[in-house]
Amino acid sequence: MTTFRWLALIPASLLLAFQLGAGADGSFIALDGAAQPLKNAFNADVGKVRLLMYVSPTCGECLRGAKQGQQHVLATIGDPNLRIYVVWAPKNGGRQQDVGRVTQIVTDPRAAQYWDGHRVLTDAYDRMLALSGPCAGILMLYGKQARWEGAGPPRADYLEDAHAEEFHRPYPQYDPQRFAEKARELLTSTWSATSAP
């Protein structure tokens, strides 16, 4: 075989390996126009710390952020009082059919994954956080007291942005170790039902 053919085989094998390396499609819940399933889960978990990943299924940096979240945050915190919601946003050209294959990134059993096809959270967060740029990539922490009352989700107690530097957003650049530390901090904070607003 000529050198040319051998060289052509390298990218072809890499592409094949990447495609075959992907796991099976996972499950997710498609949210309705009121995001009711997520709202219900969020409020049922009052008293627990909630981590919400607001990510786009077609944005490499978002996927990387979610993977780092799984490896460096979720895998290092075994506390059952942590709940995780992964909200896949229809941003950067993302469609519902793109979600199945990316749900394999976050494998933590405490996590539930959602597709925000009606843009309930997408519009709310974009407005609330004045997000510039086409991608999401925001990782948020809600304290034990947080409750979802209105139509849109409440403001997070802490957030980091995987695209902060790239899109010049005024939020801390996502750092998985620091984020994990913040999650531990919130988990150790005291909370009582009577102190809830």
Add this chain to the structure above:
Amino acid sequence: MAMRLFQTSSLLGAASAAVTSTAASICCIGPLAIALLGVNGAILAAAFKPYRVYLLSGSLVLLAGAFWSAYRGTPRRDGAACSVRPRRSTRIVLWVALGLWIGAVVIQYLANRLWLKGGVVL
């Protein structure tokens, strides 16, 4: 033997330029990157993002070197062996690599333009 070595090095230069150009561009073409590379590949490509400028610069240097070695005219000297001309396939790879490099720069430019207009990052 010398001819084969020359062709291989020319080809490797061109192929390296093609790979680095592609790596530099694919990190910012989200939906396409995911369709092409799969989830894990797209995550890996995203890691290249901060190095895009260096990758493009490096691949341009490699390209320049590969073009120089493929098209340079070696002066004939008495008693010396005839100059070795690169094979057609080497030059094809070179031009493809140049096309990829230009594509990477154009994609980068378009991505920035579209993003500034609130559109989709390709």
